[in-house]
Each structure stands twice: as C-alpha cells, then as structure tokens.
Amino acid sequence: MAMSSIQKIAIMTSGGDAPGMNAAIRASVRMAISKNLEVVGIIGGYSGILNDQYQPLQLRSVANIIQRGGTILKTARCAEFFKPEFRKIAADKLRAQGIDGIICIGGDGSFRGAHLLHQEHSIKAIGVPGTIDNDIFGTDYTIGFDTAVNTALDAIDRIRDTAASHDRLFIVEVMGRNSGFIAAEVGLAGGAEVIFAPEYLFPIDQAVNQIKSAMSKGKMSSIIITAEGQKSGRAYDLAEAIRKKSGFDARVCILGHVQRGGSPTAADRVLASRLGAGAVEALWSGETNCMIGMNGSKLVKVPFEFIYNNKKENPRELIDLAQILSL
Numbered sequence: 584m585a586m587s588s589i590q591k592i593a594i595m596t597s598g599g600d601a602p603g604m605n606a607a608i609r610a611s612v613r614m615a616i617s618k619n620l621e622v623v624g625i626i627g628g629y630s631g632i633l634n635d636q637y638q639p640l641q642l643r644s645v646a647n648i649i650q651r652g653g654t655i656l657k658t659a660r661c662a663e664f665f666k667p668e669f670r671k672i673a674a675d676k677l678r679a680q681g682i683d684g685i686i687c688i689g690g691d692g693s694f695r696g697a698h699l700l701h702q703e704h705s706i707k708a709i710g711v712p713g714t715i716d717n718d719i720f721g722t723d724y725t726i727g728f729d730t731a732v733n734t735a736l737d738a739i740d741r742i743r744d745t746a747a748s749h750d751r752l753f754i755v756e757v758m759g760r761n762s763g764f765i766a767a768e769v770g771l772a773g774g775a776e777v778i779f780a781p782e783y784l785f786p787i788d789q790a791v792n793q794i795k796s797a798m799s800k801g802k803m804s805s806i807i808i809t810a811e812g813q814k815s816g817r818a819y820d821l822a823e824a825i826r827k828k829s830g831f832d833a834r835v836c837i838l839g840h841v842q843r844g845g846s847p848t849a850a851d852r853v854l855a856s857r858l859g860a861g862a863v864e865a866l867w868s869g870e871t872n873c874m875i876g877m878n879g880s881k882l883v884k885v886p887f888e889f890i891y892n893n894k895k896e897n898p899r900e901l902i903d904l905a906q907i908l909s910l
C-alpha cells in the first residue's frame with residue numbers, strides 16, 4: 584500500500600444535525616481503518632476540541648448506525664470558534680493529541696471553522712456537506728436533504744387527506760432559514776398550489792389569485808408550502824395576510840424539527856457513504872482546505888473559499904412548475 588504522512592485523523596459533526604451523518608461517520612471510520620489510520624471522534628463539534636472530548640473509534644464503534652438519524656458524535660454550534668484565540672487553543676489541542684487532520688461533517692458555517700484552522704494554524708481539514716437545507720455551493724446534494732424532503736412529503740400527504748375531506752386551505756411550513764430548497768422540492772412533489780421560498784418573494788395577491796383560480800376550476804382544497812425563513816411561525820403571518828386579502832380561513836401546520844430526525848433514506852445513506860469515504864481518501868492523499876461534494880454522479884473537491892464566495896441558486900423553475908401543474 585502507498586504511504587501517507589497522515590497517521591491519525593479526527594471526525595466531527597457540527598451545526599444542525601442531519602439524517603445520514605451517522606452513515607458518513609461510519610464510512611469515514613471504516614475507510615480510515617482500511618488505510619491503517621488511527622481514528623478518533625470529537626464529541627460535540629468544535630466545543631469538543633476545546634473541552635478535550637475525544638473518543639477512539641474502531642470498526643465496531645460504528646456498527647449498526649448506518650440506519651440511525653442524528654449523530655453519535657453529538658453536534659453543537661460553537662460561538663467561541665469565531666474568536667482567533669480559541670482557534671489557537673483548538674489547534675494546539677489537536678496537535679497535542681497527535682491528530683494530523685480533521686473531517687468536519689456539517690454546513691458552510693462549520694466549514695468556516697475548518698477553513699480558519701487550516702489557514703491560521705495549518706491544520707489539515709476536509710469538509711463533508713451535511714445539512715437538511717441543501718444550501719451549500721459546490722455540491723448537488725447535502726446529506727440529510729433527501730430524508731428531510733421525504734419526511735415533509737409524508738406529512739403533506741396526510742394533511743392533504745384532511746384538507747380534501749374538509750375542503751380546506753392549508754399552509755405548511757417547512758425548514759429553511761435562508762434557503763427554500765426543501766420548500767421547492769416538497770412543494771412540487773406534494774402538488775402545492777403556491778410555494779414561498781426565502782429567495783423569491785411571492786406577492787400575497789398572486790397567491791390568493793392562484794388559489795381562487797384553482798377553485799374556479801373545481802378545486803376545493805389547496806396546499807401552500809412556505810419555508811420558515813428568518814422566523815419560525817411565518818406560516819401564521821401568511822395565514823393572517825391571506826385571510827385579510829381574501830377571507831379564506833387557512834389552517835397552519837409547522838413541521839419544524841421533525842424534518843431533522845428519522846432514519847436516512849437510501850439516497851442519503853449512499854451519498855453519506857461516498858462522501859465520508861471520499862473525505863478520508865482526500866486527507867490521506869494530502870488534500871486539505873476543501874469540501875468533498877457531489878457533482879452528478881462524481882465526487883468533487885471544492886475549495887472552502889469557493890463555497891463562501893458563491894451562492895447556490897434555488898431552482899426557480901421548480902416553484903413555477905409546481906404552480907402550473909397544481910391547477
């Protein structure tokens with residue numbers, strides 16, 4: 584087997600959890616062991632580095648987790664990591680543990696920490712995109728997105744039953760603080776009349792007209808999907824605005840953190856396995872300061888800077904198509 588300067592790596596999950604993170608941890612651990620690397624898990628994201636929370640990981644440590652939601656390594660958002668003095672402490676602690684490189688599974692906020700550890704302290708770092716929001720530039724999909732979409736869709740199918748029985752209008756709020764990827768896919772797949780995404784402001788008048796137009800064609804129940812946007816509970820504000828404009832009495836359902844849990848879909852397990860293993864191969868061959876992403880069916884390496892300097896476009900055509908097809 585070829586040689587590598589890397590002997591010991593650490594794996595962590597950071598930011599909001601996402602179904603499939605465990606499958607990625609499993610893949611990284613087992614790929615690393617197949618290359619005779621020593622592996623430790625950092626418990627609780629970047630705070631775990633600062634608090635010396637490490638756990639040795641062996642083949643059996645990751646047994647029976649491929650199907651489990653959440654993350655066995657725990658996760659957190661670490662405000663201290665915004666301060667350079669704490670990043671210095673973290674780098675010193677990683678070196679003291681003999682860790683040659685880290686794999687960070689998380690969103691773009693988490694990658695910033697990894698990027699700065701590399702830039703300021705030459706810690707080798709590879710990112711694996713894990714967030715239900717699918718809002719990371721440079722990868723077609725992030726781990727957890729497919730599961731979250733299917734979880735939301737399952738709920739919407741149930742809401743449709745009761746909406747149809749009562750001839751009602753429902754507003755269903757899905758996750759996505761800054762991005763409407765979940766809203767767009769769920770809306771199209773769930774046959775929604777209107778989709779509100781943070782990236783595209785949809786005028787209330789237009790939404791009301793869309794519902795009225797559907798009613799004039801004999802449709803007695805309708806579903807509106809909205810991403811939560813900056814404020815969870817936005818669906819109530821929308822219901823009120825629609826009531827004022829049209830007199831329609833919309834029922835509201837907020838799906839919330841339900842979308843972050845549960846067993847990952849096959850697509851998420853495959854994605855997580857490929858990205859988790861790919862991250863180890865990248866570290867092992869000397870790569871650093873980049874994310875392993877998916878472009879079509881191929882793994883790609885995307886520099887961290889490239890991720891921050893670009894914005895992933897939410898496909899507007901899904902939203903428009905949902906509107907046309909819902910009539």
Ligand code: F6P
Binds near residue numbers: 599714715811
């Ligand atoms: O994981 C991403 C995300 O689910 C966003 O869509 C959401 O706004 C946010 O996390 C909420 O996370 P938390 O409740 O953990 O702060």
